Amino acid sequence: MRINPGFLNLQDRYLFALIGQKVREYKGQHPDQDIISLGIGDVTLPLSPAVVAAMQQAAAEMGRAETFRGYGEEQGYAFLRQAICRYYAQKGVDLLQTEVFVSDGAKSDLGNILDLFAADNTVLIPEPAYPVYVDTNLMAGRKIIFLKGEAQNGFRPLPPAALHADLAYLCSPNNPTGTVYTKDELQSWVDWALRRGAVLLADSAYEAFIQDPELPTSIYQIPGAKECAIEFCSLSKTAGFTGVRCGYTVVPQALVREGVSLNGLWLRRQTTKFNGVSYIVQRGAEAALSPEGMAQNRESIAYYMENARLIASALQELGLWFTGGQNAPYIWLQCPGGMSSWEFFDFLLERCALVGTPGVGFGPSGEGYFRFTAFGRREQLLKAMERLRQLRLSSL
Amino acid sequence: MRINPGFLNLQDRYLFALIGQKVREYKGQHPDQDIISLGIGDVTLPLSPAVVAAMQQAAAEMGRAETFRGYGEEQGYAFLRQAICRYYAQKGVDLLQTEVFVSDGAKSDLGNILDLFAADNTVLIPEPAYPVYVDTNLMAGRKIIFLKGEAQNGFRPLPPAALHADLAYLCSPNNPTGTVYTKDELQSWVDWALRRGAVLLADSAYEAFIQDPELPTSIYQIPGAKECAIEFCSLSKTAGFTGVRCGYTVVPQALVREGVSLNGLWLRRQTTKFNGVSYIVQRGAEAALSPEGMAQNRESIAYYMENARLIASALQELGLWFTGGQNAPYIWLQCPGGMSSWEFFDFLLERCALVGTPGVGFGPSGEGYFRFTAFGRREQLLKAMERLRQLRLSSL
Numbered sequence: 001m002r003i004n005p006g007f008l009n010l011q012d013r014y015l016f017a018l019i020g021q022k023v024r025e026y027k028g029q030h031p032d033q034d035i036i037s038l039g040i041g042d043v044t045l046p047l048s049p050a051v052v053a054a055m056q057q058a059a060a061e062m063g064r065a066e067t068f069r070g071y072g073e074e075q076g077y078a079f080l081r082q083a084i085c086r087y088y089a090q091k092g093v094d095l096l097q098t099e100v101f102v103s104d105g106a107k108s109d110l111g112n113i114l115d116l117f118a119a120d121n122t123v124l125i126p127e128p129a130y131p132v133y134v135d136t137n138l139m140a141g142r143k144i145i146f147l148k149g150e151a152q153n154g155f156r157p158l159p160p161a162a163l164h165a166d167l168a169y170l171c172s173p174n175n176p177t178g179t180v181y182t183k184d185e186l187q188s189w190v191d192w193a194l195r196r197g198a199v200l201l202a203d204s205a206y207e208a209f210i211q212d213p214e215l216p217t218s219i220y221q222i223p224g225a226k227e228c229a230i231e232f233c234s235l236s237k238t239a240g241f242t243g244v245r246c247g248y249t250v251v252p253q254a255l256v257r258e259g260v261s262l263n264g265l266w267l268r269r270q271t272t273k274f275n276g277v278s279y280i281v282q283r284g285a286e287a288a289l290s291p292e293g294m295a296q297n298r299e300s301i302a303y304y305m306e307n308a309r310l311i312a313s314a315l316q317e318l319g320l321w322f323t324g325g326q327n328a329p330y331i332w333l334q335c336p337g338g339m340s341s342w343e344f345f346d347f348l349l350e351r352c353a354l355v356g357t358p359g360v361g362f363g364p365s366g367e368g369y370f371r372f373t374a375f376g377r378r379e380q381l382l383k384a385m386e387r388l389r390q391l392r393l394s395s396l
Numbered sequence: 397m398r399i400n401p402g403f404l405n406l407q408d409r410y411l412f413a414l415i416g417q418k419v420r421e422y423k424g425q426h427p428d429q430d431i432i433s434l435g436i437g438d439v440t441l442p443l444s445p446a447v448v449a450a451m452q453q454a455a456a457e458m459g460r461a462e463t464f465r466g467y468g469e470e471q472g473y474a475f476l477r478q479a480i481c482r483y484y485a486q487k488g489v490d491l492l493q494t495e496v497f498v499s500d501g502a503k504s505d506l507g508n509i510l511d512l513f514a515a516d517n518t519v520l521i522p523e524p525a526y527p528v529y530v531d532t533n534l535m536a537g538r539k540i541i542f543l544k545g546e547a548q549n550g551f552r553p554l555p556p557a558a559l560h561a562d563l564a565y566l567c568s569p570n571n572p573t574g575t576v577y578t579k580d581e582l583q584s585w586v587d588w589a590l591r592r593g594a595v596l597l598a599d600s601a602y603e604a605f606i607q608d609p610e611l612p613t614s615i616y617q618i619p620g621a622k623e624c625a626i627e628f629c630s631l632s633k634t635a636g637f638t639g640v641r642c643g644y645t646v647v648p649q650a651l652v653r654e655g656v657s658l659n660g661l662w663l664r665r666q667t668t669k670f671n672g673v674s675y676i677v678q679r680g681a682e683a684a685l686s687p688e689g690m691a692q693n694r695e696s697i698a699y700y701m702e703n704a705r706l707i708a709s710a711l712q713e714l715g716l717w718f719t720g721g722q723n724a725p726y727i728w729l730q731c732p733g734g735m736s737s738w739e740f741f742d743f744l745l746e747r748c749a750l751v752g753t754p755g756v757g758f759g760p761s762g763e764g765y766f767r768f769t770a771f772g773r774r775e776q777l778l779k780a781m782e783r784l785r786q787l788r789l790s791s792l
Binding site for chain 2: 001002003004005007008010013042043044045046047048049051052055056059060062063064065068069070071072104105107108111112115116117118119120121132135136139166167197198199240242243244245257258260262265268269271272273274275276277278279280281284
């Protein structure tokens with residue numbers, strides 16, 4: 001028996017473990033200090049009343065013989081797929097119900113989609129990046145090319161015309177940098193993919209945070225994208241579903257390679273290796289996408305965006321360079337005084353009991369950068385900004 | 397870009413599609429006929445009150461800031477993993493909490509576990525079998541060896557000592573044959589795997605249907621199994637969770653290959669390509685495994701087992717040879733009069749509007765056999781048996 005050699009190439013996931021360890025040590029030495037974390041990428045506001053009511057109602061249905069439901073279709077109930085199509089229609093994107101696949105979350109689908117592609121394909125990953133893009137491809141033994149994000153390109157790198165790759169990841173709004181590609185920039189990605197016959201894997205988990213009506217919230221707002229892109233979405237950040245677990249993936253019927261429909265391949269993958277999302281969760285997701293649910297989601301998003309604005313305005317005041325914070329829940333700042341990512345982490349923890357995420361944890365281009373998230377509670381966040389202000393970072 | 401060539405080797409999933417088509421045609425010709433299906437492997441009784449209450453309560457918690465929960469650990473909440481450990485303890489199996497991984501169902505894990513193994517491993521599949529075992533390995537491009545189940549070995553085939561394989565599937569109680577391996581038989585599988593360095597993939601989704609205290613309900617009741625087996629379980633049939641979606645997979649710490657812990661590899665796979673099961677569902681699963689929930693599950697299982705007994709006793713009366721129906725929700729019968737699986741399907745549909753599943757759909761060794769399931773409602777089942785009796789099958 002031989003273990004998949006791809007697994008043996010993986011590095012340990014030390015980033016969040018190391019953060020946890022450092023925080024525990026600090027706590028041991030300063031038991032009374034009130035540590036504030038701006039590090040986690042997880043929501044903190046409760047589910048909206050519409051969602052709770054829908055899930056309670058669905059649970060009750062499952063307890064009565066007349067309304068009980070067993071297996072649903074692996075790709076999701078029609079009621080939810082239709083609700084997702086309506087959500088896309090509001091963005092000016094027409095989708096068929098058969099192009100939408102309900103899942104337990106974007107993270108699962110981002111990994112599982114790779115089943116469709118040969119192991120000898122080359123993958124392009126703009127970096128810094130969500131570590132899942134890298135790790136899932138290492139597991140599959142694929143060759144990875146990195147595209148460097150940096151201050152010069154505003155952390156919105158574009159593919160060089162001469163570069164070949166078979167698959168490429170996009171994440172806009174971006175985790176960790178909070179940057180958002182413009183329509184023109186996404187158009188250059190689509191044009192590149194069409195010329196190369198590549199498939200774009202567009203992670204749109206944070207699209208609901210886009211406030212500027214000029215910025216694209218779906219790759220399919222770009223002409224040609226249905227012939228080259230798969231889009232991954234999630235209710236995790238849109239509706240506070242990180243613990244409820246529901247996302248969806250769009251595979252257009254027009255996406256064909258080697259004469260084979262990728263939509264058909266994904267359907268085959270999902271019907272073989274997945275058994276659908278809980279009926280109760282799907283009713284919750286339907287409610288989250290209803291007019292009532294959407295109004296409640298917008299309130300939560302406005303709360304997080306006000307957090308982002310407060311962080312951004314504190315950093316501006318302090319004269320720090322950063323991206324994000326306007327159409328994304330992430331703020332990506334250059335560490336002051338030439339500090340490395342981990343030096344700044346230690347500095348913040350030691351000097352003001354504030355926790356963030358070292359940028360180097362998202363790839364080598366993240367060295368010297370640092371991520372704050374806007375998902376915390378307001379009162380904590382205000383305290384955190386006050387502590388930052390007192391640090392006199394600009395004089396470092 | 398190249399498509400995974402494994403997908404191009406898959407056959408279309410024609411079995412249930414063809415059944416559906418034949419039933420629709422029959423309905424068109426006989427609009428007033430009351431068609432009864434003993435074909436589906438899906439539960440029909442509602443969730444127990446304990447489960448419904450727990451899920452409603454969990455949904456309410458998610459709607460309040462003080463009790464809201466975001467991301468949980470990918471491998472499941474401690475409260476559920478501990479409940480699963482207690483469930484195993486009742487079987488005399490001691491598990492560590494870290495050996496239990498909560499998932500959205502056995503089907504997902506049975507496919508996803510293959511990520512851990514090299515593509516050039518050889519897989520042994522006792523056949524007839526759940527089609528997922530075959531299809532997921534074809535997708536990964538693995539070589540498959542089939543082990544023939546037949547009347548002579550009671551559809552409980554054992555591995556020849558000289559046969560080598562790296563991975564082997566077991567399903568006991570079996571889908572589709574309803575057979576259950578004895579302790580001695582499972583011991584020969586374990587001994588074979590230990591000698592060969594193979595890993596057993598033990599699908600125990602139907603263990604709760606075992607009534608005979610002498611029959612093993614977990615592979616870990618067999619000495620040596622923790623060094624060679626991964627076990628897949630599900631609440632789908634145990635607690636009526638086919639639409640709720642919750643299962644669990646056990647990877648013992650003692651399972652080591654090439655000096656690497658498979659438990660650690662699976663943890664790495666799940667933390668990278670999965671984001672945990674809905675909190676609401678996990679609370680439902682915890683309730684299903686509570687003393688109150690288990691009492692309610694036992695009632696449902698007793699109902700289905702009485703169905704199985706009624707089918708078995710009708711077949712006995714008719715002089716048909718069959719396996720299963722005693723410690724499993726499936727009955728696997730030899731088609732009367734030398735009919736093929738599909739001939740018998742057409743015969744039953746035409747002559748008495750009864751639907752089952754042609755055995756050949758589970759592999760070539762299923763030719764000439766037919767599967768009934770015990771998951772239907774009693775009144776329908778009694779009608780179905782009455783129709784069978786009037787067919788005078790024994791005189792065919």
